[in-house]
Amino acid sequence: MAENAAKRLKTDNGVVAIGTHNGHFHADEALAVYMLRTHVPTYSGAKLVRTRDPKLLDECHTVVDVGGEYDAARNRFDHHQRSFGTSFPGRQTKLSSAGLVYMHFGREVIARRLGQAEDSEQVDLVWRKIYESFIEALDAHDNGISVYDPAALAAAGLQKKFSDGGFTLGAMVSRLNPNWNDPVPEDPAAAQEAEDKRFELASQRIGEEFDRDLDYFTKAWLPAREVVAEAFAARQEHDSQGRIMVLKRQSAPWKDHLYSLEEGQPEGGKVLYVLYPEKPTPDSKWRIQCVPVAKDSFESRKPLPEAWRGFRDEELDGICGVSGSIFVHASGFIGGNKTYEGVLAMAKKALDL
Structure with a gap:
């Protein structure tokens, strides 16, 4: 035209x-x-x-x-x-x-x-x-x-x-x-x-x-769409209800694509936590981020437990029961762990609390 x-x-x-x-x-x-x-x-x-x-x-x-x-x-x-x-x-x-x-x-x-x-x-x-x-x-x-x-x-x-x-x-x-x-x-x-x-x-x-x-x-x-789609398709590997999505190689812009993928598969439930490495290196630390109720919202679908919020390092280890913990933000929307195994354990514990 x-x-x-x-x-x-x-x-x-x-x-x-x-x-x-x-x-x-x-x-x-x-x-x-x-x-x-x-x-x-x-x-x-x-x-x-x-x-x-x-x-x-x-x-x-x-x-x-x-x-x-x-x-x-x-x-x-x-x-x-x-x-x-x-x-x-x-x-x-x-x-x-x-x-x-x-x-x-x-x-x-x-x-x-x-x-x-x-x-x-x-x-x-x-x-x-x-x-x-x-x-x-x-x-x-x-x-x-x-x-x-x-x-x-x-x-x-x-x-x-x-x-x-x-x-x-x-x-x-x-x-x-x-x-x-x-x-x-x-x-x-x-x-x-x-x-x-x-x-x-x-x-x-x-x-x-x-x-x-x-x-x-x-x-x-646009390139992130394929990365997120791959992670979304594999989400039940980490939680039978598909509430945890893992970006294995590196973080990519995921919110728009996640909401779009969820709309296309409403029967699949909602993702609550997204896990991703801070850097695309084998020794990278990992993050757990809560999915917002909407793209521009500060409200999370399921914030990290209130008892964890604002604590760091060894003190946080003792509170959440997962070693290698680094921090949980005071608002509960994001946290970190030294390893993938540790951040996945945090996510699974948070689902039950």
């Missing part, structure tokens, strides 16, 4: 122009512009036109976040029109310009990174994961969609215990806009040039974060 649309682009002496609005900039168009210019070959070296003038936008080959039109065939990617309600496949959040560009060009970006066809299973898996973990938050922020239903929060009487500083991806970009009382050049052309430089900086900044996610999910997260 993205390739066909790109082939229809008009060019001015071989240079593609991307149009977006001027004035206060946001994370969505900053990322949309970055993704096109950095990851889609057709847009390599594309010039940027920041304006709200319909005539100037009409001359651009691709327009994002302005213009009141969504038409992928014409490379128009705005989401502000009243009739717009498009969301990413399988998700409910209304798209912003970042989501629109990612939905149409993301597969191409990932396929090139993985060296696979756009319709491959792995490309689809990463395409969806990056949207859910990175892009969707930008879409929600730009469209004024809260993480939680405000009415439900109010009805439950829930309030924040402390300020989180409001530092989100959107806030990171917003901070690069000029302050209200910063000096502005009197010459309109100079003022626009200064504003455009700030936008370029913002686009590069959020683009760096996108690239980190792209690298992580293609180079680390």
Whole structure:
């Protein structure tokens, strides 16, 4: 889809122009512009036109976040029109310009990174994961969609215990806009040039974060899937009910994959503890980590016993009855032992307590 649309682009002496609005900039168009210019070959070296003038936008080959039109065939990617309600496949959040560009060009970006066809299973898996973990938050922020239903929060009487500083991806970009009382050049052309430089900086900044996610999910997260799947399939070797999963060779990102595997086999029960070596060496110490009730939760499905928490070394040996113990965190979500045999013994004891 993205390739066909790109082939229809008009060019001015071989240079593609991307149009977006001027004035206060946001994370969505900053990322949309970055993704096109950095990851889609057709847009390599594309010039940027920041304006709200319909005539100037009409001359651009691709327009994002302005213009009141969504038409992928014409490379128009705005989401502000009243009739717009498009969301990413399988998700409910209304798209912003970042989501629109990612939905149409993301597969191409990932396929090139993985060296696979756009319709491959792995490309689809990463395409969806990056949207859910990175892009969707930008879409929600730009469209004024809260993480939680405000009415439900109010009805439950829930309030924040402390300020989180409001530092989100959107806030990171917003901070690069000029302050209200910063000096502005009197010459309109100079003022626009200064504003455009700030936008370029913002686009590069959020683009760096996108690239980190792209690298992580293609180079680390995706290869971990096979490692976790192997461990998940062998979990009953350590506990007849499959409550202990062992990553034998080395630790790998396991939470996303574990939850996904469990959803696919609901009859297999839930994993409570994950065991893994601290280093991929024969003499490595081992960790036992409790599986959270949800990926981002601090609550464990079954924390390590309260009596063990906050103790270390020989003192912990005497309390839990397993030699070689190193520590158990005060919250009970993680612990350690000098050997695999020791950490497995800790896990089995914890299941019965």
